[in-house]
Amino acid sequence: MAVYTDVSEDELARFLGSYDIGALLSFKGIAEGVENSNFLVHAERGHYILTLYEKRVAAGDLPFFLALMEHLADRGITCPQPVHNRQGVVLGEIAGRPAAIVTFLDGLWIRRPGVKHCAAVGEALARLHLAGQDFGMTRANALTVGDWRPLYAQADGRADSVQHGLAEAIARELDALEKSWPRGLPQGVIHADLFPDNVFFLGDKLSGLIDFYFACTDTLAYDVAICLNAWCFEPDHSYNVTKGRALLQGYSAVRALSAAEREALPLLARGSALRFLLTRLVDWLRVPDGALVRPKDPLEYFRKLRFHQSVAGVRDYGFE
Amino acid sequence: MAVYTDVSEDELARFLGSYDIGALLSFKGIAEGVENSNFLVHAERGHYILTLYEKRVAAGDLPFFLALMEHLADRGITCPQPVHNRQGVVLGEIAGRPAAIVTFLDGLWIRRPGVKHCAAVGEALARLHLAGQDFGMTRANALTVGDWRPLYAQADGRADSVQHGLAEAIARELDALEKSWPRGLPQGVIHADLFPDNVFFLGDKLSGLIDFYFACTDTLAYDVAICLNAWCFEPDHSYNVTKGRALLQGYSAVRALSAAEREALPLLARGSALRFLLTRLVDWLRVPDGALVRPKDPLEYFRKLRFHQSVAGVRDYGFE
Numbered sequence: 322m323a324v325y326t327d328v329s330e331d332e333l334a335r336f337l338g339s340y341d342i343g344a345l346l347s348f349k350g351i352a353e354g355v356e357n358s359n360f361l362v363h364a365e366r367g368h369y370i371l372t373l374y375e376k377r378v379a380a381g382d383l384p385f386f387l388a389l390m391e392h393l394a395d396r397g398i399t400c401p402q403p404v405h406n407r408q409g410v411v412l413g414e415i416a417g418r419p420a421a422i423v424t425f426l427d428g429l430w431i432r433r434p435g436v437k438h439c440a441a442v443g444e445a446l447a448r449l450h451l452a453g454q455d456f457g458m459t460r461a462n463a464l465t466v467g468d469w470r471p472l473y474a475q476a477d478g479r480a481d482s483v484q485h486g487l488a489e490a491i492a493r494e495l496d497a498l499e500k501s502w503p504r505g506l507p508q509g510v511i512h513a514d515l516f517p518d519n520v521f522f523l524g525d526k527l528s529g530l531i532d533f534y535f536a537c538t539d540t541l542a543y544d545v546a547i548c549l550n551a552w553c554f555e556p557d558h559s560y561n562v563t564k565g566r567a568l569l570q571g572y573s574a575v576r577a578l579s580a581a582e583r584e585a586l587p588l589l590a591r592g593s594a595l596r597f598l599l600t601r602l603v604d605w606l607r608v609p610d611g612a613l614v615r616p617k618d619p620l621e622y623f624r625k626l627r628f629h630q631s632v633a634g635v636r637d638y639g640f641e
Numbered sequence: 642m643a644v645y646t647d648v649s650e651d652e653l654a655r656f657l658g659s660y661d662i663g664a665l666l667s668f669k670g671i672a673e674g675v676e677n678s679n680f681l682v683h684a685e686r687g688h689y690i691l692t693l694y695e696k697r698v699a700a701g702d703l704p705f706f707l708a709l710m711e712h713l714a715d716r717g718i719t720c721p722q723p724v725h726n727r728q729g730v731v732l733g734e735i736a737g738r739p740a741a742i743v744t745f746l747d748g749l750w751i752r753r754p755g756v757k758h759c760a761a762v763g764e765a766l767a768r769l770h771l772a773g774q775d776f777g778m779t780r781a782n783a784l785t786v787g788d789w790r791p792l793y794a795q796a797d798g799r800a801d802s803v804q805h806g807l808a809e810a811i812a813r814e815l816d817a818l819e820k821s822w823p824r825g826l827p828q829g830v831i832h833a834d835l836f837p838d839n840v841f842f843l844g845d846k847l848s849g850l851i852d853f854y855f856a857c858t859d860t861l862a863y864d865v866a867i868c869l870n871a872w873c874f875e876p877d878h879s880y881n882v883t884k885g886r887a888l889l890q891g892y893s894a895v896r897a898l899s900a901a902e903r904e905a906l907p908l909l910a911r912g913s914a915l916r917f918l919l920t921r922l923v924d925w926l927r928v929p930d931g932a933l934v935r936p937k938d939p940l941e942y943f944r945k946l947r948f949h950q951s952v953a954g955v956r957d958y959g960f961e
Contacts, residue, residue: 328752329752329753330749330751330752330842331753333749344843344844345749346843347746347747347748347749349672349673350673351670351671351672351681352669352671352672353669353670361669361671361681427667428666429665429667431650432648432649432650433649433651523666524664
C-alpha cells in the first residue's frame with residue numbers, strides 16, 4: 322500500500338487544468354501498489370487513476386511504460402490507458418514527481434487465486450506476449466541475472482540475520498544461475514510483475530491487467546516462470562501442481578512453449594524466485610525512510626527457490 | 642492512511658450479498674483514516690465506502706455513530722449515509738470485524754485551508770450542533786478532561802524522551818485543567834474530530850462532513866475549540882487570527898456563542914490541544930503492531946497548547 326507523496330488542492334488543480342476531464346469531484350489516496358503513489362480521481366468525465374512516480378521508477382523509462390499500455394490496448398489487451406492532456410502529452414509533473422493520469426479499470430484482484438484464475442492468467446499472459454511482439458520500443462530488464470549480484474550486495478552481508486544459512490544459499494544460487502542462465506530463448510515485451518494484485522477479475526472472468534512499471538524486453542518464458550511463482554503456490558508455500566498445469570496450459574493454448582522454453586523453465590523459475598527473494602531481502606533490511614510499507618517476507622521466496630531447485634523437469638510443474 | 646485488515650473476495654461476496662447494491666465491480670483500499678480500514682466499493686448501483694471497524698472503535702458505540710449520521714442527514718447535513726441491507730440492518734460483520742457500508746460522498750479535503758474554508762467549517766459546525774439538538778441517543782466523550790490523566794499514564798513516563806520538559810508541562814496542565822475545566826456550558830452532539838481531512842469541499846463550497854467515529858455528547862463550545870486547533874494554525878504552528886475570526890464568525894452567524902462560552906474558549910482550546918497532544922504522544926511512543934501508520938507529531942499540539950496558555954481572552958482568537 323502506498324501514498325508516499327500527498328498532493329495539495331492547488332497543485333492538483335494546476336495539473337488537472339491541462340486535461341479535458343472536467344471539474345474534479347473527488348480525490349483519494351489508494352492503499353495499493355508499493356512503488357508509486359496512486360490516487361483515485363473522480364472528475365466530471367469519469368474515474369481515473371493519478372500516479373505519481375516515486376524515485377524507484379526511472380523517469381526515463383516512463384515513455385516506454387505509457388506507450389506500451391497504449392500499444393497493448395490497441396491490440397485488445399484491457400489495461401489502463403494513459404490520458405492525453407490538451408497538448409497531447411501523457412506525462413506531466415506534480416509535487417516534483419513525474420505523473421500521469423490513466424483510465425480507471427473496474428475489477429477486483431483475487432486474494433486467494435484458484436485453478437480457474439491461474440488458467441485465465443496464463444492465457445492473458447500469452448496474449449500480452451503476442452500483443453507486444455510488434456511494439457517498437459525496448460527496455461532492458463533492470464532486474465535480471467546480471468543485476469542480482471549487485472542487488473544482493475545491498476543486503477550488506479546481513480542475509481543470515483534473516484535466516485541462518487541464507488547468505489551461503491544465495492551465494493551458491495548466484496554462481497549457478499550466472500553460469501547456466503538460459504540464453505537465446507524467444508524475447509519480447511514481458512510484464513515481469515504479474516502478481517495477483519496486478520490482475521483484475523469480474524466474477525471468474527479476467528477483466529484487465531495493471532501496473533506495467535516493471536515491463537521490459539526479456540525472455541518470454543521468464544514471465545511464465547514469474548507467474549508460476551506468483552500464482553501457483555499455496556499460503557504454506559507448497560507448489561500446487563493443478564494450478565501450475567492450469568497456468569501453463571492456459572498459456573500454451575494461446576502461445577505454444579517451445580521445447581527449449583519448457584526445458585529452461587525450472588532454471589527460469591529459480592531465477593525468478595531469486596529475483597523476488599533479493600528485492601524483498603533488501604527491502605526487509607532497509608525499509609526506506611518515510612515509506613508506509615510493511616516489507617514482504619523474503620523467506621517466502623527462499624522456500625519457492627528450494628522447490629524449483631528440487632524440480633527435475635517441466636513435468637514437475639504439471640506440464641507435459 | 643489505513644488498511645489494517647484485508648478482505649478476501651469470498652468474505653466480500655458473502656457480505657455484499659445481503660445488500661441490494663448490485664454486483665461488485667471494484668474494491669480498493671483507501672489510504673485515509675487512521676482508526677478503521679476503509680475500502681472504496683464500486684457496485685452496479687453506485688459507489689460506496691465499506692468500513693471495517695478496528696479495535697480502537699468500541700463496537701457498542703457503532704449504533705450511536707450510524708444513527709447519528711442518519712439523523713443529521715435527515716436534517717440537511719451532508720454526510721455519509723449508512724446503507725441498510727435487505728434485513729434493514731446497517732451494521733454487519735466481515736473478516737471478524739464489525740462493518741458498515743455508507744454512501745460515497747464527492748468532495749476533496751483541503752490540504753492547506755484558507756480563510757474561506759475556516760469560515761465555511763465554522764458555519765457547518767454550528768449547523769451540525771443545531772441538527773444534533775433533537776438526536777435521541779447520547780454517548781459520553783471518552784477523551785475528555787477526566788480521561789486525560791489515565792491516557793497520559795500510557796505514555797509511561799517517557800514524555801521527556803520526545804522533548805525535555807514535556808512531562809512536567811503536561812503534569813502542570815493536567816492539574817490546571819482538572820481544577821478549572823468549564824462546566825455547565827450548552828451540551829449536545831459534537832463531532833469531536835472535525836479536522837481538515839474530515840471536511841469535503843467542491844471548489845470553495847463545503848460539500849460534506851465525514852468520520853463521525855469520535856462524535857459524542859459534550860460541550861458544544863469544546864467542538865469549536867477543537868476546530869480552532871485543527872484549522873487556524875499555520876504549518877509553522879503560529880495562530881492565524883484572520884482564520885480564527887472567520888471560523889468563529891462563521892459559527893456565530895448560525896449559532897450564537899454565549900458570553901460564558903466565549904469566556905471559556907481559551908480553557909477549552911487548552912484542553913483540546915492537550916487531548917490531541919496526549920493521543921499523539923501515546924501513539925508516537927507505541928505504534929500499534931501491524932499498523933501502517935506514520936504517527937503524527939505530538940509536539941505540534943504542545944506548541945498549540947503553549948499558544949492557548951498565553952491567550953488573555955477570546956479577543957486573542959480574533960473574536961469580539
